[in-house]
Amino acid sequence: MTFAFLCAILLSVRLLASAQNIQIQPLPPTVNYGENDLVIVCSITNPSQLAAVYFIELQRNSSTLFDGVVSVVTGQTSPIQWKDFALRNRASATASIDSPSSAQLRLTIDKANVQCPSDFKMYKCRMSGFSSIASESVSQETSPIIISYIVKPAVIEVPRVKILNELYVTPDRQFPVGTAITLTCRGQTIRWCAQKTNEMMFTGLPQTPIHSEASLSGCQYTRSSTITYNLTSQDTFTKFLCESGDTGLCGTGTAIQYVNISTTVTEGSSTTSAPSTDEESSTINSPTTNDTSENNDTLTTDGTSASGTIAGGATVLVLLILLVV
Numbered sequence: 415m416t417f418a419f420l421c422a423i424l425l426s427v428r429l430l431a432s433a434q435n436i437q438i439q440p441l442p443p444t445v446n447y448g449e450n451d452l453v454i455v456c457s458i459t460n461p462s463q464l465a466a467v468y469f470i471e472l473q474r475n476s477s478t479l480f481d482g483v484v485s486v487v488t489g490q491t492s493p494i495q496w497k498d499f500a501l502r503n504r505a506s507a508t509a510s511i512d513s514p515s516s517a518q519l520r521l522t523i524d525k526a527n528v529q530c531p532s533d534f535k536m537y538k539c540r541m542s543g544f545s546s547i548a549s550e551s552v553s554q555e556t557s558p559i560i561i562s563y564i565v566k567p568a569v570i571e572v573p574r575v576k577i578l579n580e581l582y583v584t585p586d587r588q589f590p591v592g593t594a595i596t597l598t599c600r601g602q603t604i605r606w607c608a609q610k611t612n613e614m615m616f617t618g619l620p621q622t623p624i625h626s627e628a629s630l631s632g633c634q635y636t637r638s639s640t641i642t643y644n645l646t647s648q649d650t651f652t653k654f655l656c657e658s659g660d661t662g663l664c665g666t667g668t669a670i671q672y673v674n675i676s677t678t679v680t681e682g683s684s685t686t687s688a689p690s691t692d693e694e695s696s697t698i699n700s701p702t703t704n705d706t707s708e709n710n711d712t713l714t715t716d717g718t719s720a721s722g723t724i725a726g727g728a729t730v731l732v733l734l735i736l737l738v739v
């Protein structure tokens with residue numbers, strides 16, 4: 415009876431001595447890439463069973479092996495010792511090892527420095543100390559954990575506008591009817607929608623976008639998407655959007671960007687579209703080209719109209735001379 419009782423005590427002591435003394439915690443449990451720091455804490459779970467903690471180390475796996483990242487060692491002048499020097503340049507560590515109850519090692523990778531996916535590896539903590547129950551040294555390690563993460567769809571840039579076949583992006587947002595423009599946006603999966611001034615809502619554009627090669631930025635592939643759109647007389651004021659993320663209706667994506675395009679008043683377009691107009695009509699035309707917003711497209715017509723006014727002025731002069739005579 416007493417023997418059995420003793421056995422039970424001994425057994426429980428052995429169990430207690432082999433109880434887990436070290437734990438690993440990722441904070442937060444799931445890292446929102448780009449928004450959360452990546453923090454991993456190694457800490458002591460049963461400090462009352464330990465007389466001392468000598469050493470705590472955080473490891474992570476590369477291929478099949480685990481390598482030390484950073485450790486804290488008692489009795490050193492600089493207790494924190496880095497082993498992963500590349501990580502040391504973009505992470506920080508704090509530690510305490512003085513008493514078992516407060517002993518811990520904390521690695522922090524600032525959200526701006528987290529590398530995806532290479533930082534989301536398997537991590538584990540190791541410790542060694544002296545057990546006050548078994549009166550012997552203990553060395554333990556945690557099971558490895560995988561740091562889980564989520565990535566939100568990339569923020570899409572504001573659509574870039576170009577006149578078809580021109581080399582450079584234009585800041586202009588107003589074009590003559592008949593202009594073919596291209597709109598380009600960068601993101602994960604891109605959908606294009608438009609809303610004309612008389613329309614109640616955005617509807618998907620039928621154009622098939624031209625996509626660039628996808629390239630990995632962070633943990634997600636992004637690519638650019640380009641559509642060509644012919645501005646019609648219906649496009650007095652048309653809003654375009656590009657969006658990313660799984661969407662049902664237009665405008666429900668997780669990342670959306672807009673651009674507003676309008677057409678210039680069509681009054682003068684009939685005269686400018688006729689290239690055979692003589693000097694008189696071009697002089698009449700020049701005061702009405704008061705809209706200075708798209709000077710760069712009409713450089714040549716501007717030039718002819720300018721020469722038209724000079725020629726017109728000359729004829730007026732000749733007439734005056736004739737009158738004087």
Ligand SMILES: *[C@@H]1O[C@H](CO)[C@@H](O)[C@H](O)[C@H]1NC(C)=O
Binds near residue numbers: 476477535
């Ligand atoms: C190490 O991590 C990789 C992922 O980066 C995983 O595929 C592999 O199974 C891990 N190896 C071990 C031994 O944990």
Ligand SMILES: *[C@@H]1O[C@H](CO)[C@@H](O)[C@H](O)[C@H]1NC(C)=O
Binds near residue numbers: 594621642643644
């Ligand atoms: C725009 O107009 C041109 C001809 O002017 C035509 O070839 C092209 O298919 C049109 N594009 C779209 C998207 O309607």
Ligand SMILES: *[C@@H]1O[C@H](CO)[C@@H](O)[C@H](O)[C@H]1NC(C)=O
Binds near residue numbers: 653672673674
């Ligand atoms: C586009 O026009 C709307 C008004 O319809 C305005 O609220 C919005 O700010 C404009 N967006 C841009 C990018 O100019």
Ligand SMILES: *[C@@H]1O[C@H](CO)[C@@H](O)[C@H](O)[C@H]1NC(C)=O
Binds near residue numbers: 701702704
């Ligand atoms: C050009 O526009 C200005 C105002 O922006 C106006 O005062 C002027 O009369 C216009 N000129 C012509 C020729 O329409």
Ligand SMILES: *[C@@H]1O[C@H](CO)[C@@H](O)[C@H](O)[C@H]1NC(C)=O
Binds near residue numbers: 585586709710
């Ligand atoms: C027009 O073109 C000139 C260069 O030829 C450039 O410096 C200027 O920014 C352009 N203006 C607009 C509104 O595109």
